[in-house]
Amino acid sequence: DQQVKQNSPSLSVQEGRISILNCDYTNSMFDYFLWYKKYPAEGPTFLISISSIKDKNEDGRFTVFLNKSAKHLSLHIVPSQPGDSAVYFCAASAADYNQGGKLIFGQGTELSVKP
Amino acid sequence: DAGVTQSPTHLIKTRGQQVTLRCSPKSGHDTVSWYQQALGQGPQFIFQYYEEEERQRGNFPDRFSGHQFPNYSSELNVNALLLGDSALYLCASSLGSGLGYNEQFFGPGTRLTVL
Numbered sequence: 001d002q003q004v005k006q007n008s009p010s011l012s013v014q015e016g017r018i019s020i021l022n023c024d025y026t027n028s029m030f031d032y033f034l035w036y037k038k039y040p041a042e043g044p045t046f047l048i049s050i051s052s053i054k055d056k057n058e059d060g061r062f063t064v065f066l067n068k069s070a071k072h073l074s075l076h077i078v079p080s081q082p083g084d085s086a087v088y089f090c091a092a093s094a095a096d097y098n099q100g101g102k103l104i105f106g107q108g109t110e111l112s113v114k115p
Numbered sequence: 116d117a118g119v120t121q122s123p124t125h126l127i128k129t130r131g132q133q134v135t136l137r138c139s140p141k142s143g144h145d146t147v148s149w150y151q152q153a154l155g156q157g158p159q160f161i162f163q164y165y166e167e168e169e170r171q172r173g174n175f176p177d178r179f180s181g182h183q184f185p186n187y188s189s190e191l192n193v194n195a196l197l198l199g200d201s202a203l204y205l206c207a208s209s210l211g212s213g214l215g216y217n218e219q220f221f222g223p224g225t226r227l228t229v230l
Contacts, residue, residue, distance in 0.1 A: 004157075036221075043119070043205055043221030044158070089157050101148065101209065102171050103219060105157030 003027045004092050006106035013113050019077040021109050023090030026071065030092040034103070035064060035075045038087045047088075048075070080113045087111070117142060119208050119222035127228045128196050136191045136225045140208030146170075147189040148219060149181060150205040158205055164189050165211040193227075201229045 005024045013019045021035075031052040036044035050057040050064045050073070057064050063076045077084055090106040120139045128134050140147050146165045150158035160173035164183035183189045187208075193200055203226050207219035 006157075009155075041223065043207075043223045045221070046218060049218075091157075101146065101163055101211065101217065101219075102160045102173070103148075103150075103158070103207075104160070105150075107155070107157050 004106040010110045016079045019080045021075040029094040032093045034091045036089045121222040138189045138206030144208035146209045146211030148207045152203040196229045
């Protein structure tokens, strides 16, 4: 049962344009969502997060949007830079103590930003 | 300030053998989570240790076990290795409070190959 899904395994974008990475989830208990970025031979690095009480969170070039009714979130990168080329993982967590702290990851989307 | 460290970086074992992976959390963190990342997939939660006890466990068989030491470092043990255990094993540390979400910082991982 894949509770967090990233349906696009790869995305190619021109430098300077917008990158939009999408993520869908099924578990309505999730109340905190995160995006991680991963380079080869490194562990995932936290990028940006959003609580379920918000619908948007912005940090520099990165913005995450949450649509709870559709159980969908997206990460926007504007403008995209070649250094953004990496695998991006969407992850979700639930505040309930029995599940707290456990991250459920999507399969990842490999972003390639071309100069 | 050292981040999360893991050892070894690479490991090759044969089927049926046992393996121990090690993790030192980020300074000040008291909670360690282990994830398995198979090729082309997102990380999957194995278990989490807090106050030297297993607090949560994912859908992994009993062949996977762990331990947390008084200094908060942790070990992941896998017995009776199968070919399907070949993966990148990631350790993440956080400050455990029991409720809500606390940001997890990932180590670079240990690449396990089972032949």
